[in-house]
Amino acid sequence: MTTTTVQQTAPLGSTKRIDNWWVAPLLTAGGLILFFGYLTLRAFNATYVWADPYISPTVAPPLFTAVAGYPGSVPVDHAWLGAFPGWWPSFLPQSPAFFIPAAAIAFRFTCYYYRGAYYKSPVLSPPNCTVRGASKGGSYKGETALLIFQNLHRYTLYAALFLLVCLWYEGFAAFFKGGKFGVGVGTLVMCMNAALLTGYTFGCHSWRHLIGGKIDCFSCDAVSRGRHKMWKGSSWLNGKHQLFAWCSLVWVATTDLYIYLVSSGAIRDLNTWD
Numbered sequence: 001m002t003t004t005t006v007q008q009t010a011p012l013g014s015t016k017r018i019d020n021w022w023v024a025p026l027l028t029a030g031g032l033i034l035f036f037g038y039l040t041l042r043a044f045n046a047t048y049v050w051a052d053p054y055i056s057p058t059v060a061p062p063l064f065t066a067v068a069g070y071p072g073s074v075p076v077d078h079a080w081l082g083a084f085p086g087w088w089p090s091f092l093p094q095s096p097a098f099f100i101p102a103a104a105i106a107f108r109f110t111c112y113y114y115r116g117a118y119y120k121s122p123v124l125s126p127p128n129c130t131v132r133g134a135s136k137g138g139s140y141k142g143e144t145a146l147l148i149f150q151n152l153h154r155y156t157l158y159a160a161l162f163l164l165v166c167l168w169y170e171g172f173a174a175f176f177k178g179g180k181f182g183v184g185v186g187t188l189v190m191c192m193n194a195a196l197l198t199g200y201t202f203g204c205h206s207w208r209h210l211i212g213g214k215i216d217c218f219s220c221d222a223v224s225r226g227r228h229k230m231w232k233g234s235s236w237l238n239g240k241h242q243l244f245a246w247c248s249l250v251w252v253a254t255t256d257l258y259i260y261l262v263s264s265g266a267i268r269d270l271n272t273w274d
């Protein structure tokens with residue numbers, strides 16, 4: 001009883017640990033703020049997101065595109081539904097990121113790995129094992145109440161799978177410029193982006209449950225044996241989920257930055273077309 005009272009009134013960060021427990025949450029918070037901050041800024045500023053035949057993953061696939069005032073925007077004939085409609089609110093930037101690419105944000109935000117990462121680092125709840133956190137002692141309710149939306153992760157997975165198909169399509173489309181086959185650094189950067197996101201998505205806990213859960217026998221027929229193989233592959237990726245989460249996040253930002261620099265003329269893309 002006495003221990004509980006001391007824990008609840010102890011100052012934030014108090015602990016009996018003698019190791020550098022604060023390094024991991026500090027690095028994690030720095031990384032999350034840096035990369036999520038960069039991608040959020042780019043979602044609200046959809047300029048230089050297109051450098052034929054490359055498209056930034058922050059706006060792909062584009063439902064609508066801006067027709068004026070956005071240098072380096074996606075061409076109208078590449079957007080699924082053409083230009084932004086007249087009813088689009090003028091106070092909002094005309095960014096394709098607000099539509100299908102937003103599914104990636106919902107998927108990442110509710111990811112089991114990222115939850116642990118941002119609960120522990122920017123939210124400090126708790127900052128690390130046996131370290132006094134920001135939330136009051138005894139108030140832990142799990143992912144209920146306001147956090148119940150985290151359960152949407154299994155549904156955001158379907159959107160992420162669709163997005164993955166679109167990104168692979170854009171990656172393969174980047175092998176063609178003006179109908180001519182070729183390859184550029186941007187092509188490789190985009191395909192690497194799709195590959196890392198594939199590793200991240202197929203290591204997802206929800207995907208692993210979808211293909212390997214609710215089954216009693218993994219060897220009874222060809223379908224269950226196939227599911228077992230997929231489940232084993234997903235389990236391997238699942239063990240590296242943190243690695244793929246970070247690599248894919250960094251690479252999305254890298255891909256966008258590369259296309260920004262090529263589109264704005266700051267650098268030249270090495271390719272077989274020019």
Ligand code: FES
Pocket residue numbers: 107111112113114153200201203204205206207241
């Ligand atoms: S658990 Fe991380 S993407 Fe599903």
